[in-house]
Each structure stands twice: as structure tokens, then as C-alpha cells.
Amino acid sequence: MNEIFLDQRSCQSCPIRHRAVCSKCEPDELQMLDRIKYYRHYDPGQPVVWAGDEMDFVASVVAGIATLSQTLEDGRTQMVGLLLPSDFLGRPGRVTAPYDVTATSALTLCCFRRKPFEKMLVETPSISQRLLEMTLDELDAARQWMLILGRKTAREKIASLLTIIAQREAALQRRAPTNGSSFELPLTREAMADYLGLTLETVSRQISALKRAGIIELEGKRFVTVPDFAALMDETGDDSDGGLPV
Amino acid sequence: MNEIFLDQRSCQSCPIRHRAVCSKCEPDELQMLDRIKYYRHYDPGQPVVWAGDEMDFVASVVAGIATLSQTLEDGRTQMVGLLLPSDFLGRPGRVTAPYDVTATSALTLCCFRRKPFEKMLVETPSISQRLLEMTLDELDAARQWMLILGRKTAREKIASLLTIIAQREAALQRRAPTNGSSFELPLTREAMADYLGLTLETVSRQISALKRAGIIELEGKRFVTVPDFAALMDETGDDSDGGLPV
């Protein structure tokens, strides 16, 4: 575990090439990134860094899922970030990690050594501009999330999370969520609870309630089918015109 | 109200010059910004834009306070941003406002016409780099806020908000909050409730409780004195080592 693969995989065939922080780079810029990058793999459940640790790299998520979370002194924890493939991890200019980072599934990171990356960031507008875009997107997502945490009921929270996951899954295949579409929940009930500011028991109860109401169907504990996507959206409490405009 | 002041105030004497999006600009860059900027004033309570409206400018807050908020279809609202002097409003590349923006106090904005600002952003690294820094700071703040919304009790939420305000007030005078320091609450009870995901009644009750416990003292309804800052921090539920490292 935690092996460092020294073979340089080609950026050309990289699955996150078109969305990651390097997506606006020219071939010569990719070549420079290549020199400061290395891959890291993590097993499911494995910590990437603990809050307070020094981090000598920033990274792109290539495959798998990572979570950012914060913990109060008595152990209550809140997830504050959910990193999917192409998302960026770390903050240029910052030495110490402010959050616990955990690999929720098998995780592959494309790591860049921090110091040289910071140097490139200053000299390479195509990187800093893409990072700005991505950070603004994350800020929007965080604000949607704040509305969920602050004002939604348990049922609405669950419906919102299912909607978000369904939309991201669909987006990977470059389409909108359709009736009858299904997906695998990438989170345990406890992780969903930490995402939504609930207990895992409440998460479980509300998922059962949505199943009983016919809003969702379950195969096993993780595989969800949504027979009528509009019906699920209705349960989120959101304004009907829904998401963020561009 | 909503008058447009056509006199170009000098950037040199601007009170937010050292922290705003233009803080890294050279004199010639400031001159270019000067050509696309204009000031706007808003009265307390006045809307700046509604969610869904077109916004033909982005802006820096020069003086006063603005809030960003979202509303569910049944009227529940959650504040998702609190803009103080030097904070940036708007997103380059976005036409439609995703949030309601309201002037909570008398508010002065330094507005930049959107199109030319976007052009400058691409051509002027000192602006895009500063905007990236500021956006990353806001993302950190949003994540702290998510912990408050998701996991803290009503009392901890109030204590956290008071701590945040005290620290910002102190930072304006370039010092840390001290015992006996006092400040004016810039928000109504209702605005505090929208910030914290509570009702205004709960906010009022918890403020009274903190007063009864001797953690804070009140003169009138808005003026707060904190006799022992560590005692207030203890009420936030945060880890003792506290805030975000740099």
C-alpha cells in the first residue's frame, strides 16, 4: 500500500486530462509538469494526511474518491469536501493540511511536488486560470452544501445527496440523469451522515422511507435506481428551477 | 439611493487598496482598472441583485456589509456569504447571479464592468493571482462554516459567530482579540439566524443564555463585550488549537 509508481504514465492518455488542473496546458507545459509529478495509490479507508500534518505535494485525483473532513474536540465530524476524479487536492502556498483527507475508495493521485508547482503556478497562466475556475466551482458547491446543512430536513438532505451523486455520475457519461437511471453509492451510511450533518441511523431511516415511498429502489445496500427523477428532485425542497446557472 | 458617483476616487487613497482584488496591481494596471470602474452606493436593507438576475459587473466591497443568501421554495433562507470591506462580489465568466445579494448596512461597491474586467483578468496575472488567493480563502471560510452548520449546537453556533466577528474586528486594527474587547454586532437576530441555520428565537435565547452565564456582556442589543475571550472560545466546541493554519 501507498506505493509510489515511478513509471511516468503519459498525460496524453490520462483519464482526467480534459477536466483537471492541467486541462488548459500546452504540450510543453505538460512536459514541465511531468518532471515534478508522481503517482500515489491508497487503499480504501486509508488516510492521505491528517489535519496539521505537513504536505509536501498538491495533487489531482485520477481515480477513486477522497473526503476532506473536520473534527470537533469531542469527536463530532463534518465532511467539508468530496473529491472525485479530476478534483484538486491541496492549496498552493500552504504547508500544513487544514483537514483530514481520507481515501474512501481505492484512490490514485497525480501528485506534484509543492515548491516547483507553486513556481509553475506563478509562471503559467493556463494553470492558475484553470485552478481559479475549479476553486470558484468548489466555492459554489460549498455554498449549495451550506444550504443543505443549514436549512433542509433529514429527508430533503438525503434526496439532495442522491440527486448530486446521480448528476455527477451522469455527467461523467456526458448526459443528464434520466428516469430509471441507477448508480452505486460511493459512500457508507456513516460517510453520508458526515456529509449531511446527520447520524447514520437517521440516514438509514430516511433511505428506507424513500424506498417505502417508491422514490428510489435499492438492490443490496449501495445500488440505487431512480424510477422518476423529477419525483426525487421534488423531495429535495429546492426551487423547481434548480441548480446553478452558468 | 442607488446613485452612481461619476467622480473617480483615487485608488491611492482607497481604504481597501491593500487587501482587495487589486492589491497586487502595478500603477499602470490600476490605471486600466480605473477606466472600467465606478462606485455604487446602497442603503441598509436594499437588494443589490436577486438570484437569477443578470449582473453586468463584478465588484469590491469598499465599505459596509453585504450578504449572499439562498432561499428554498417554501421561504427558508440560508446565508452563504458575508462580504466585508475588501471582499469580492461576482464571478468572472458568469452572467446570472446565483444568490440574492443584500446590503445589510450602508454599502459602497467599487464596480468593474464585467466584460472588460474578464479581459483584464486573462491578461493581468497580478489580478488573477490575487483573485485565486481570495477565492481559496473564501473556500476555507465556507468549510469552517459547514462544520458550524452541520455539527454544532445552537450555543456553540452563537459562540462561534461571536468569535468570528470579534476576530475580524480585531484584524481590522491589526491585532488579536483581547479580554475585555468589545464590538458592534453588524447583523440583526434574524440575519444571525440565517447565518447559523437557526430561528431568530433560538438566537435570542442563546445570546441571553451566554449573557446569564457571564460569557458576554450586552449594552443595548448590539454592543457586545467579551470579558474573557478564552471562555468564549471554550463555548465554540472547537479544538483548542483553533483556527486555520497558513
Add this chain to the structure above:
DNA sequence: CGTGAAATTGAAGAGCGTCAACGTACGTGG
């Protein structure tokens, strides 16, 4: 087939929301 983590379900109670009444400060007009 056995074992442990993950998930479900139930019962009881705390915390916060809801509804309602009342208090306080401030400005306006008779």
C-alpha cells in the same frame, strides 16, 4: 460456513422550531 463491519429498526428523550404574547427603541404626525 463463520466472522465482523455495515446497515436496519425500535424506544425514549433532548434540543430546537413553532406559535404566541409581550417588551423596547425610534420615528412620525396630530
Add this chain to the structure above:
DNA sequence: CCACGTACGTTGACGCTCTTCAATTTCACG
């Protein structure tokens, strides 16, 4: 100058949602 209106804030009573604690079930994997 005082009555009045309004916005803001406080306090109380009650009930619902979600948490807490506990027992049980399901499922993946050795």
C-alpha cells in the same frame, strides 16, 4: 409633547424532528 405605528428583540409553552442508546439483521469475505 404625547399618542401611535413599526421594526426589532425577548420570553414562554408546547410539540416535532432528530439524536441517543440498544438490539438485531444483512452481507461481503476469509
